[in-house]
Amino acid sequence: DAGVIQSPRHEVTEMGQEVTLRCKPISGHDYLFWYRQTMMRGLELLIYFNNNVPIDDSGMPEDRFSAKMPNASFSTLKIQPSEPRDSAVYFCASSLGGGPYRWTQYFGPGTRLLVL
Amino acid sequence: QKEVEQDPGPLSVPEGAIVSLNCTYSNSAFQYFMWYRQYSRKGPELLMYTYSSGNKEDGRFTAQVDKSSKYISLFIRDSQPSDSATYLCAMRAGGYQKVTFGTGTKLQVIP
Numbered sequence: 001d002a003g004v005i006q007s008p009r010h011e012v013t014e015m016g017q018e019v020t021l022r023c024k025p026i027s028g029h030d031y032l033f034w035y036r037q038t039m040m041r042g043l044e045l046l047i048y049f050n051n052n053v054p055i056d057d058s059g060m061p062e063d064r065f066s067a068k069m070p071n072a073s074f075s076t077l078k079i080q081p082s083e084p085r086d087s088a089v090y091f092c093a094s095s096l097g098g099g100p101y102r103w104t105q106y107f108g109p110g111t112r113l114l115v116l
Numbered sequence: 117q118k119e120v121e122q123d124p125g126p127l128s129v130p131e132g133a134i135v136s137l138n139c140t141y142s143n144s145a146f147q148y149f150m151w152y153r154q155y156s157r158k159g160p161e162l163l164m165y166t167y168s169s170g171n172k173e174d175g176r177f178t179a180q181v182d183k184s185s186k187y188i189s190l191f192i193r194d195s196q197p198s199d200s201a202t203y204l205c206a207m208r209a210g211g212y213q214k215v216t217f218g219t220g221t222k223l224q225v226i227p
Contacts, residue, residue: 004159031213042122042219043160043204056214091159095213103213107159 004108006092012114018080021111024073025094033105034067034077035091043091049075050097082115089113119143122205122218131227135192139205139218142186146207146216149181151190154202154220163203164190195225 005024013019025032033048047057052069060067064083069075079086089110096102122139129135137151148167152160164179166172166188172179178191188207192199205218 033213043217045214045216048213050213093159097213103208104162104165105215107161109159110157 004092004094004106006090006108006111008111009109010112010114012116013082014116015083016081017115018078019082019086019113019115021077021079021090021092021113023075023077023092023108025075025092026106027073029094029096029106031095031097031103031105032069032075033093033095034075035093035107037089037091037110046077079113082113084115087113087115117142119216120205120207120218123221124219126222126224128224128226129195131195131197131225133195133225135190135195135199135223135225137190137192137203137205137221137223139188140186141188141207141216143207143209143216144186145209147210148208149179149188150206150208150215151177151179152204152206152217154204156201160204195223197225197227200224 007022034046035043037043046059047067049069067077089112091110093105093107095105120141150165151163153163154160166179166181169181169183176193180189202220202222204220206215208215
């Protein structure tokens with residue numbers, strides 16, 4: 001299996017622009033997670049989905065952030081408009097779920113976002 | 117106060133040393149405890165996990181959980197330069213998929 005795939009790997013944009021991050025989870029995994037990682041705050045959960053349905057979006061910082069999962073093999077995280085404080089590494093992770101030995105989260109390589 | 121506290125380091129040790137990494141937490145509902153390893157510019161990968169209190173050993177790695185003190189540890193024996201990475205503790209309550217991470221401790225093992 002190719003693992004969790006994220007694109008783009010790097011994104012540099014200007015303040016006010018729309019940013020779309022993409023994720024393809026591991027085939028057969030029922031859960032998908034979006035995280036943001038910064039030096040100051042560490043790894044923060046933004047939102048997670050179960051069977052394409054958003055379950056907990058309490059970590060989404062504000063209305064500028066939105067996430068969708070139109071099917072089992074694709075999810076997007078959108079920031080509109082972007083701000084410099086959104087600069088971070090964004091990770092997508094997926095897991096099987098359904099029991100303690102099946103909830104290991106597998107992370108993608110991340111998208112490094114820089115908003116100027 | 118954060119739910120999970122972890123010293124960011126950096127921690128620098130000579131090759132062959134025993135390394136001790138620690139986290140404290142405040143949420144009594146946490147039942148599953150994990151350690152992730154993250155190499156530079158990579159995603160975290162699960163290293164070890166334990167359920168409730170006790171020890172778990174896997175090769176050179178030992179994870180300890182003391183729920184009474186709300187304290188978890190990861191020990192690395194005979195540390196190698198390839199162990200140089202950031203180590204994140206992580207925890208979850210039973211029945212929930214949401215995992216809460218520490219901020220990570222950066223470890224450097226010097227040859």
